[in-house]
Amino acid sequence: MGDGILDEAYERLHRTGPEYEGWLSNHGPMAVEALARHGYPQHVHRWLDDYLTRLDELPRGLRPIDDWRAALGDPKRAGDWLAYFDRQLREHPWRDVLGTWWPRLLPGIAAGATHGVIRVGHAVRALDTNDANPRRLTELGQALGYWAARWQPVPGTDRLFDRATPDRAGTVDARGPDTADLDVAAALAGLPRIDDQTGGIRERLGQLPGVPHWEAAVAALRPARTPAEAERGLTALVHRAGLDYLRFGHAAPVMLVHAVTAPTAVLRTLPALDRALWAPSLAAAWAATAAVTSVYAPTDGITPPTLTAATPAEVFARAARNGDAHVVKLADAVLDAYAATGDERLLAAAGYAGQMI
Incomplete structure (x- = not known):
C-alpha cells in the first residue's frame, strides 16, 4: 500500500468540503484510499489533479456544536461538525470517539446517499495500518462530520x-x-x-x-x-x-x-x-x-x-x-x-x- 502517497492525497483533499455543487458527495478520500490499498499509488495524484477541479472549499463553521442532537442532520452546520470532530480526535483516542458516535450515527445511515458511512469505513481501514497518523485522524474526523451533518434515517x-x-x-x-x-x-x-x-x-x-x-x-x-x-x-x-x-x-x-x-x-x-x-x-x-x-x-x-x-x-x-x-x-x-x-x-x-x- 502506498502509505506516503495516501497521506499526501489526504492533505490535498482536506482543503476541500465533503460535498460540491450543493449536495454531490466528495468521493476523493474514498477512491484514493482504495487505489492506494490495491497497489495503485501511481494513479492517485494524477486522478486527484482532475478530480480536485470540481470540488468546493472546506465549509466554514457557524458556531460550536453544543447541543449535538439539535445539530444532527443539519447540512448548514457541516463546518461546525468538521471542527467538532477535529477537536474530539485531537483530545481522545480515535476508537473512543468512534465508539461513542457510531451508535448515534447508525440510525441516520442514509446520510449523503450512504456516503457518510462509506467514507467512515475507508477512513477506519486506513487507520488500521497507521493509527497515530494525523492526516488519517483528520480524515476520520471529516468523515464523521459529514455523516453527522447529513444524518438521515x-x-x-x-x-x-x-x-x-x-x-x-x-x-x-x-x-x-x-x-x-x-x-x-x-x-x-x-x-x-x-x-x-x-x-x-x-x-x-x-x-x-x-x-x-x-x-x-x-x-x-x-x-x-x-x-x-x-x-x-x-x-x-x-x-x-x-x-x-x-x-x-x-x-x-x-x-x-x-x-x-x-x-x-x-x-x-x-x-x-x-x-x-x-x-x-x-x-x-x-x-x-x-x-x-x-x-x-x-x-x-x-x-x-x-x-x-x-x-x-x-x-x-x-x-x-x-x-x-x-x-x-x-x-x-x-x-x-x-x-x-x-x-x-x-x-x-x-x-x-x-x-x-
Whole structure:
C-alpha cells in the first residue's frame, strides 16, 4: 500500500468540503484510499489533479456544536461538525470517539446517499495500518462530520433498530416470524419497490412510508443474536447485494453501487467497535441496502451479463483504468466479498459497472 502517497492525497483533499455543487458527495478520500490499498499509488495524484477541479472549499463553521442532537442532520452546520470532530480526535483516542458516535450515527445511515458511512469505513481501514497518523485522524474526523451533518434515517426502521439494540443484559430481541438462521437472500427477494422511481434519493426515500408492506419487509431480517452472527450476516449481505448488482444494476448503475459499498463499509468497521455494537451495525447496513434496492432496483432483474473472466488483480486493474470513483469503490468492495466467499460471480460486478458508468 502506498502509505506516503495516501497521506499526501489526504492533505490535498482536506482543503476541500465533503460535498460540491450543493449536495454531490466528495468521493476523493474514498477512491484514493482504495487505489492506494490495491497497489495503485501511481494513479492517485494524477486522478486527484482532475478530480480536485470540481470540488468546493472546506465549509466554514457557524458556531460550536453544543447541543449535538439539535445539530444532527443539519447540512448548514457541516463546518461546525468538521471542527467538532477535529477537536474530539485531537483530545481522545480515535476508537473512543468512534465508539461513542457510531451508535448515534447508525440510525441516520442514509446520510449523503450512504456516503457518510462509506467514507467512515475507508477512513477506519486506513487507520488500521497507521493509527497515530494525523492526516488519517483528520480524515476520520471529516468523515464523521459529514455523516453527522447529513444524518438521515431510513423511513420505517425504528422498530428494526429497537430490536437490534442490546438491553442492559447485552441481549437483543431476535424473536419474530424468522427465528431460523439469517436468510439475507430471502429478505432481499421480499423487498417491495416504490412506484415512481424518478428524482433524487431523498425524494425516493420519502415514498417508502407509503409503500405497502415496506415496514414488514425491512423487518424480515431479524436481528443477529450474537456478534459472530452479525458478522456472518454482513458478509452475506455484501455477497448477495453484489450478485444483485448483476441483475439490477442496469437500472441505476451508479446508485445501486451503494447497496454493496454501504454494508461493506460497516463490515470493515466492526473490528474497531465494541462487539455489542455489531448487531445494530448489521441492522443499519441492512436498512441501507434494503432502501437503496427498493427505491432504485426494478421489480424484475435481468439475466446477469456474460463478461470476460478476470482474476481479482485484473478486476481492480480495469477499475483503476476506468477511473470512475464508483467503479473503483465497487471493485474494492467485491474483492473483499470474493475473498470472504470465494464466489467468482462477484468479480463480474465491477466490470459490469465499468461498462455502464
